């Protein structure tokens with residue numbers, strides 16, 4: 001795999017399932033994995049996040065985007081379980097816009113740092129020009 | 131105040147019992163200022179904990195608490211999963227290879243557990259979280275030459291009640307801002323039950 005992978009973490013399976021479909025349409029060459037919900041309900045799960053990261057992991061690295069509250073705690077927990085030598089980073093970004101920007105950036109074959117930056121810049125993009 | 135494997139198990143079993151009894155109450159608190167799943171999260175998580183540890187024979191305390199931690203991490207989908215999970219994981223590490231812990235060791239373990247919660251959640255005292263119960267309780271057991279279990283219980287209860295007047299700065303409740311004032315923090319309430327259960331277990335045994 002010559003492109004950075006993307007993992008989407010949400011309390012709701014439906015949210016990340018839909019988001020993944022949307023992103024695949026934009027850039028089918030980037031590997032995207034999802035970790036949504038917990039044991040069939042609403043929540044997040046460190047083992048599920050870990051599995052999602054493993055499934056798209058490569059030397060290029062993986063960027064994780066998350067929605068709310070415990071999603072961050074469980075993502076950090078998953079990072080610890082995976083060990084320190086992995087190229088994985090969390091992007092502090094809005095889930096939809098951040099993931100969109102990140103997938104586009106990853107599609108160009110750019111580095112994990114550039115993908116994180118693209119995700120995080122999405123925070124400042126105005127959606128309406130007034 | 132020696133923590134044996136039997137007593138550690140009893141602590142977890144008692145805590146589970148209290149959680150099951152108070153499940154609706156914890157849920158009500160979380161409905162008021164969160165998403166209403168704290169009672170359910172804790173009840174499901176500790177039911178699984180008991181299912182795992184009750185029939186298992188342990189040689190060391192760290193093996194027992196590691197099972198508690200891993201069960202919570204994999205079965206509890208809310209913030210309380212990684213937070214309590216990290217706490218018990220740190221407690222486990224602090225009690226490595228010990229089949230029983232004297233008071234000093236156990237207190238060290240509780241301090242490590244608190245540090246784990248703070249490292250995981252980045253909450254400080256006053257943010258209206260479980261830290262508002264954990265930190266004063268750990269301060270108390272660290273500073274006293276004799277731990278009075280009724281005092282420990284009272285302190286935990288008082289600190290839980292004090293979260294009512296605080297404004298939430300972390301977690302789901304923080305979205306409510308000032309409107310979070312007036313309700314006890316659900317995680318502080320479950321943490322009170324954890325320490326009340328601990329006091330209960332020791333009251334039945336030695337406590338010097």
Ligand SMILES: Nc1ncnc2c1ncn2[C@@H]1O[C@H](COP(=O)(O)OP(=O)(O)OP(=O)(O)O)[C@@H](O)[C@H]1O
Pocket residue numbers: 011043044068069070071160164165166167168171207208209210211213247250251252253258259260261300301302315316317318
């Ligand atoms: N960052 C944090 N640090 C310490 N304690 C926290 C933090 N975030 C939440 N809590 C504690 O967790 C409790 C809520 O636990 P609960 O199991 O309901 O998780 P949740 O907030 O619903 O999780 P989620 O974000 O997945 O919805 C709060 O009452 C608070 O005591």
Ligand SMILES: [Mg+2]
Pocket residue numbers: 160164165166167168208302
């Ligand atoms: Mg909740």
